[in-house]
Amino acid sequence: MLVTFLRTNAVTLLAGALAVAGAAYIWLALPHERHITSAGLLLFKLLPFAAGVVAVAWVDQDLARRLRMPLWLMPLCFLGFFCYFVPKILRFANQGDFANAYYHMLTLVPFIILTMLLSFRLGGGASGVVVRLGTALILLQLSGLEDLAFLLLHDVRPIPEVWTWASHMTVFLGHPPSRAEAYAFITVHVVLAIAALTVPTSALRRARPVADGSGA
Template structure:
């Protein structure tokens, strides 16, 4: 049974998820607002999510380290679904190669800024320094992992035969190439992704005493 204090948060969080699913999967993705009723329905996920956040019991969230179970998945939803879709529709389908490169650069530049915005909000809300570091460095590892490259190939409906199936060599993945010394094969890319995801999970969920020991060691070095 859910404890009484976080019950309101859980209820409104569930309502937010249900409303978001209805809006995304049950309503057409129109640019124009067709009626006031549809407009208000599309606002429900935001309203429910706001109320869930407002009702969140901070001490309970700190005790179970809820931030580690909410912020990284929220970042991954942005990075593994919306970013590939932005690249696909904004660059591949509708733009020139130069426009695609400009879009790519700007999105990947704003992504670390988004991570820092998340952890800044968490820190200003009373989050500990150790959890700030866990979140920031863990999400950075996820960003650099190549997961987004894989998502780009799998969540979009590619008409280009070169990307209709996952390519045998990922010659565009320069962030992997600089580590490996050559463009990665498909299976090398998979291994690269797995290593980074494991490292990110280790950052998120490693024992707190390891982080405390690093802090003590750094403080001693600083005062020497």
């Protein structure tokens, strides 16, 4: 029975172990810095999230129903958010420690995304849709929409000519983005997110031979 369980759930178990190990290393071994210093570091920090999406996407739904996972796993996820991240962020904000508050917020967002994906999967969602949603939502987080929303909601006028704080854009552009470059960065990521949600699977399958160099 154990062998059958391991074989049936191999993808979720391996991807989940990778996600936990990667997240633990990043949280415990790397400095809690708000700014990203290189594109490689940013991609490395995204690996646990990617592994987590795979783990969630291939959760055995029959096993989840038998174990009544929605009734205990969702409250656990909520408590992780409510009893750890909320008090931490509020404490840092109260102390004026913006860097730590922002770092915890950046970590919280992928956690919320994975919780949403897990809820969808446990409710019967398809693996492919989980991957699409995970891809689209992390693209939206990385897009810079939050930066733009902050400026607009707090009526910061004029919009800064150079976005010196947007290190996730800087590492890809090689310099702090101008306002126009930031808008373009946001637009590209939003378009990619929409594509991740809407491009038919059949179109991706047709494009694969061309990408492999085997197309006409």
